[in-house]
Amino acid sequence: MDNFPRYTPAPDRYDHMPYARSGASGLKLPRVSLGLWHNFGDDADRRTQRDILRTAFDLGVTHFDLANNYGPPYGAAEESFGRHLAADWRPFRDELLISSKAGYDMWPGPYGDGSSRKYLVSSLDQSLARMGLEYVDIFYSHRRDPETPIDETMRALDQIVRSGKALYVGISSYNAQDTAEAARIMRELGTPLTIHQPRYSMLDRWIEEPGAHDSTDSRSLLRVLEEEGIGSIAFSPLEQGLLTDRYLDGIPADSRAGHDGRYFSERNITPERLAKVRALAPTAKERGQTIAQLAITWILRPGGVTSALVGASSAAQLRDTVTAATAPELTAEQLAAVEEALAV
Template identity: 80%
Template structure:
């Protein structure tokens, strides 16, 4: 496993990280969960990404992860980077959602209890809450670090302008913004686009992150499985997308999108990769992205994805070929 620094911080993350949004709820097999986690760690995936409402039900992924942690990894806590987030709905009522200090602090306390931890390595504001001043949300993150409940702080899915403001506020408070977690894939490239997501900053999010020295860890690099060979002939009945509303629906499998994925096949084959591995190599190209978060339903699937972390960087010709495939109509 290769590791990269998160921006200008001293925190190094594996090029591929394991996300627990999928497959770690109460309906999933605990033996399989344990096998995935052990396989990940044994192959250098030291970072495990969670959030308060991962499940289902909400909180289940953290609780299940905490049980696996207690069973297998207590002696290795200092070899792990564990992250959690709060920002979306977690419990009913006025205090279980958003970006207020009350919600963020209370939610992290609950997350720590579920996982049996004294602190998380990274704690994120999961989304920009338009109803809460950014100064309050960033102030809460600063207070969380000063209370010893998190070592580093991050934000997720903030646009360029809000990211620049968040970084400035945290810098003034003395708790640097370490990492941003945006969605990014071959088929969703908003972080490259100037002024994307209603931002009044004409720079792209990538440009802001570079200027501020903030790392990036991207989620959905496989576009929830579309950037694989899994759905080239439709949605299999036994697939997660076929029965889980958190995934894309069949109407997203347009002929145009599928044509782009098929066109990636020969490029991947020429590199000795699968389409999924090529998609991971692509988001990691050039070193601007610190790490890519992947999910896994089995240790075998995880190993296939992790292999992309040690693949050679894409050449200029390969990048050009990918661009041509993605622009095909």
């Protein structure tokens, strides 16, 4: 590991960040969590990674979210996190909430993708080795695999908890119908689902819509989560940077859309979506917030989600984002103004 100065966490790191229980469990999440989807692969500067991670913990961000295939290349984010963990945080492991996932393409052959017991258990073993951990705090089925019976996937999650390799388990991007079925199976097995990680932002509100994503359940995903006592953590709450002022005057050459089209590209930046973002600016200004901070505060409104999962390309960006967790709640008038802006 690089010869970084010895790290001493901020003594006041728990004085400002609010925490919320994940559903009916006893597990508390910081209202803003840090995702390592981007900026923690082999193509990223290690000093910048270190600064982001240290800043997060100093601000009370205790939850660090990874997946087996985060990189590039696959596995690199977990390896990077493992190096920083060994250098800085071994004495503070019990203060950290570390999560990983498996469900998408990871290695060649028929056992390196999907949601089978074979893949999930093997992948978690690899993730633990990359991070140098005995267990993760949360392990997710990253997606609903239509080729694997949901019963098999849930039994694998139950096995993982009973083996001691994860303390809690969750699912990601499952629709309302599959979430309800997964919750039923896990309840019968005696290992309840603790958390769901859906995509959710001002510009992508599918979890509020009854029957969304080919679900035959008439309830919305949010309704199912509430009824089942499952917490939620929203990924892409800034719509991969669109819910900022970043793209209002064009696509910067150094932006994600400008150089990395794997997950976000010029196709996402339509005149209609930009008009909505511009219409949010007056409400953000009224509140003394940036558009990004407003978007996070909105995600965390009462009746919303347990935690907002954000990324960061710098420590300064993360500091700005985290302030949204302690901002005053949106008033009824401001909520109405947001809805009006999104209807543009």
